[in-house]
Amino acid sequence: MSYVEEVIDKITKENPGEAEFHQTLNEVYRSIEVAVEANEKQYREDALLERLANPERQIKFRVPWVDDNGQVQVNTGYRVEFNSAIGPYKGGLRFHPSVNIGIIKFLGFEQIFKNSLTGLPIGGGKGGSNFDPKGKSDREVMAFCQSFMNELYRHIGQFKDVPAGDIGVGGREIGYLFGQYKRLTKLYEGVLTGKGLSFGGSLARTEATGYGLLYFAQEMLKANGESFEGKRVTVSGSGNVAIYAIEKATQLGALPVTASDSTGWVYDPNGIDVALLKEIKEVKRGRMSDYAAVRESAEYHEGRGVWEIEADVALPCATQNELNLDDAKTLVKNNTLAVAEGANMPTTLDATKYLQEKGVLFGPAKAANAGGVAVSALEMSQNSERLQWTFEEVDTRLQNIMKNIFEQIETTCKKYEAGTDYVLGANVAGFEKVADAMQAQGIV
Structure with missing residues (x-):
């Protein structure tokens, strides 16, 4: 049994009943095995993977x-x-x-x-x-x-x-x-991020995760000879991430046609009306059925079903494990070009594997939705400086961060001859930096 397999088995047994934690542990550790093998003796001696998982x-x-x-x-x-x-x-x-x-x-x-x-x-x-x-x-x-x-x-x-x-x-x-x-x-002090603009918040923080998702997906498409221009996009969710993903997709020339919440979803072939969606969700705290009630072109459906709609790009932005293997098969059947995760781990492991096997470009959450935490860190910087940057300055920094994230992943994929396995690229690139820091700081 490899060191990675030993640690997965050990940590899973020590943390019973934690299905989501087991899932991400398996996904991350199995994909970083190529990087662990080169340093296995030292990592095992230092119990680095055990420390990282605890x-x-x-x-x-x-x-x-x-x-x-x-x-x-x-x-x-x-x-x-x-x-x-x-x-x-x-x-x-x-x-x-x-x-x-x-x-x-x-x-x-x-x-x-x-x-x-x-x-x-x-x-x-x-x-x-x-x-x-x-x-x-x-x-x-x-x-x-x-x-x-x-x-x-x-x-x-x-x-x-x-x-x-x-x-x-x-x-x-x-x-x-x-x-x-x-x-x-x-x-x-800057102890919380996402604060209001009147007491230390950052411009562009509200938009950051959704915008960052599109900036990352744009880089992923560009690297594979594509763009958002003229593409149909399906989006799940109608919270902060989904709303601003829809807004940025529209700005990039795409046509986002779906949104959803915990009770149902809408299909709007004319494109989701962002202003109306914001009014219903951010102001009135209403449901997607309220959107369909005032938007003639929209169809409302109860339950789930966003991924049934044919589109070029799918953006799961609701919650974990919302896109399962059956959904993945539907996306492949509908010739979906790319999936980029706006929520945290919204795609099940078997669905992720299936999409990758079928050649669908897949942007994992830890890379694709990093825009939110990136701008949170920029908010921390502004709080420390006692300054507030302009929207354009924050947005430019966000674009550069998301571009750099994709470049790190692409470089890692080339290093390990992993093609377009951006899951491996993201996990290994993130892991190597943390492992280096942990090793430098001793057994703590």
């Missing part, structure tokens, strides 16, 4: 809060500080009923390599709670966020651990969290 710190805590009816509710909070070899822990907070320690560990593990690829000095971490902000009043969300921060504040700091938003955590939640952090610590 978080430096796992924090779990109770979050009591009072709802609008005066009833006390109790949720569970998490922060997994996974790896700080190249910088302070950096990664979002997710508020969603599905959150558990396995999901937070999967997200934190992915974040290590994603952050490494950005070229910026940030380590990997993730956090969140099984709290569901949907249907809650602003006062209830504030009560929860303040209680959540009452415990989290003692573990974070601008040079220690800098959370951001994720699913269920937008500008409203970040504002409440930051206010409580400031109240508890008496510090005004």
Whole structure:
């Protein structure tokens, strides 16, 4: 049994019931085996893969809060500080009923390599709670966020651990969290990113993940003699990532024709109306059925089915494991040219493998959706300088970062003779930088 296989087996047994964490562990470690083999003796002696797969710190805590009816509710909070070899822990907070320690560990593990690829000095971490902000009043969300921060504040700091938003955590939640952090610590520092522009936020942060996804996908298409001009694009999701992926796709000359949420999806052959989508999702916090109700060209369907629509490029931007093997077969049948992941691990392992075997260009999340955390790191820089850069300056930096990420991956693929296996390229490029830093810092 190889060193990689031994570690996968060991870590899986030590962390039972954490399916998503097991999935990303298998995906990453099997693809970096080509890089591990060259240094296997030293890595094994130093237990490097075991250390990398074990978080430096796992924090779990109770979050009591009072709802609008005066009833006390109790949720569970998490922060997994996974790896700080190249910088302070950096990664979002997710508020969603599905959150558990396995999901937070999967997200934190992915974040290590994603952050490494950005070229910026940030380590990997993730956090969140099984709290569901949907249907809650602003006062209830504030009560929860303040209680959540009452415990989290003692573990974070601008040079220690800098959370951001994720699913269920937008500008409203970040504002409440930051206010409580400031109240508890008496510090005004860049401890959270995704803040409002009036109190230290960065221009282009809202757009960053969606825009970055398209910048990466554009580089991937360009390297293979294609572009977005005139392409039909299917997008899942209707949150922050999906909205701005749709907006940038339109700006690049493509026609995005779908969007979805947890209840259903719409197909709009005339192209998704971005302004209407923003109004429904960002202002009214409505459903995709509301979009179809006022947009004559749109068809609304309950459940899932976005990937049935014929398109040149597919952008899964909703949640993990939303694109399965059957969906992949449908995409291949429909002659889809490329898939780029906007969400974290939205494609199952078997679907990813099938798409690659069939020659579909595949941009993995840790590379394709790194724009969000990249601009979060740029927000940290602006906070440290006590400056705010222009939208154009941040956007230009974002474009350069996403271009550099693709170039790193392409260089790695050539080095290991991996063709267009961008999954291998992303994992190995991210891993090699972190491994070098870990080795240099000793057994810690």
